[in-house]
Amino acid sequence: MTTADGVTVPRTSPRPNAALTGGPISEGRRRRRRAENIRGWVYCLPFLIAFGLFLIWPTIYGLWMSFTGTSLAGTKTGFVGLANWTEALGDANVWTSLANTAVFTVLSSIPLVLIAMGLAILVNVGLPGQWFWRLAFFLPFLLASTVVSKFWNWMYNPQLGLVNTVLGWFGITGPAWLQDPSTAMISVVITTVWWTIGFNFLLYLAALQNIPDQLYEAASLDGAGRWRKFRSITVPQLAPTTVLVLVLQLLSSLKVFDQIYQMTSGGPGGDTRPVLLYIYEVGFTGYRLGYASAISYIFFFMIIIVSLAYMVISSRRSVKA
């Protein structure tokens, strides 16, 4: 099993085709294998075409563009060598937006995993009206970023917003959440958690419903208490889901754009601007698509490095286990 399998596919049955690869090879089997080869290509073809046209080719093309002065206005200044790259590496906005992306990813992923698990556990067992809880916690996920952003901008409004109104009841004067550099990022994170937690919640709910009741019954017979059962049955049984939820969450947090673009436009002073927003600004507001490509690539390499490091660490751990 490849590293990728080990990381992202926490617990699957062994590949069914494993049996085919061993043993002596007869003429018939060889023919069958050739047929399966062709078949495999045919099935993958639609995906490979779309994949090639709108991913592989743009990726290569983007790399080429990063060495050119391509602009949105259509003018091509041709090959500029490493100019975009050296400029990007020396551009403070690139580094702060990369850092903002990292901060957002960490701050949002942790609650989005832990609170989702908590919510699922809270309503899974023994709380009637499950359809209602499921609906209530999932509903915000249906909202579009436009609606979410407009709504939370009102919530965070220093004078009219609900947040400061409620704080006012307790005699607290709340800050201007989205305009204050010290609270802007955390405000965006809170909105994101509220908005997207429903998906992770559902993944956990599905996983909880797959834990066999017998495990809890057996543990009860052995005299295990609630906490003990939670620690020794629920948590380990949820582990594969947690890995999956965490990976998906990191991937989507790294791509954050929509709500920040609409809530703060990256402000105040670029304090919430994620790298994708900077790429958008450079490319589509500043018309410098070549430069935007170079920044995209720097981001790409960052993610690859972090993921490779993670794969190496986790495969080493699974070898030990």
Next chain:
Amino acid sequence: MTAQMHIVGSGRRSTGLVLRYVVASVLALVFLIPFYAMVKTALSTNEEIYTSEFTLWPAHPQWQRIPELFADPLFLAALRNSAIMAAVSTSLSILIAALAGYALARIPHRAAKPMFMLVIIVLLVPATTAFVPNFIIVASLGWIGTLRGLIIPGLFSAFNVFLFRQFYLGFPREVEEAAYIDGAGFFRTFFTVVFPNTLPFASALTVLGLIGSWNAFLWPLVVAGNGQGAMTVQIYLSSFLTAQTFDYGGLFMAATISLLPVLLVFFILQRFLVAGIAATGLKG
């Protein structure tokens, strides 16, 4: 009766249950209040919106906003375009992903391993690196401001390929083998035997796909343009305030209307959602 409840004494059980009810209810309120606020704002006059005085429900519900919105040809175009985009891109991308996922899970061919690795890599980076060059490609094809430009570049989903592969790894082989023995070809087996058995799972992905493309923002923002040709609901909403000054009531009415199709799909298909997610082989 669940296993967890057998062991707890009845007194402790009920206090625990009450506590959980309270916590769950408070949280549910936090999650649901915005929906109430949205509908209330949609029906309030703009004067009411800007007063700090709290009313449970607007004194004069502004229902006329609905016919006003539907009289706007741009809003109608946006609804139509978003509907087409959601339907076409979701169904096609699921079909493409199902075929590829099936091939990756089932057929021991040479492309399988490198392709799976590629899928994983793509999962890590698609929107970011391919975003700018994809725009150039779409622009050079003359697809800016067209539905083609909105839909086609998003037709492959590495995430869906990954999930379908997981699903088909756990799919019983005997079923397909029976079909092969009966003389069915590759594609016939897939479309008559394998794919129909995938439907509950595919429904879950359909819900997620429809939500995702109905709510898509960044790609339409750069590709859709301002005309009726490819204006989507979300771009319409995001440009609403600048176009119509500070008509918050109208904005939230449009937002409420735009939410209805997603809600409808969700209610119809929601029972598949949890079951479908559970079937992906993510289970412990």
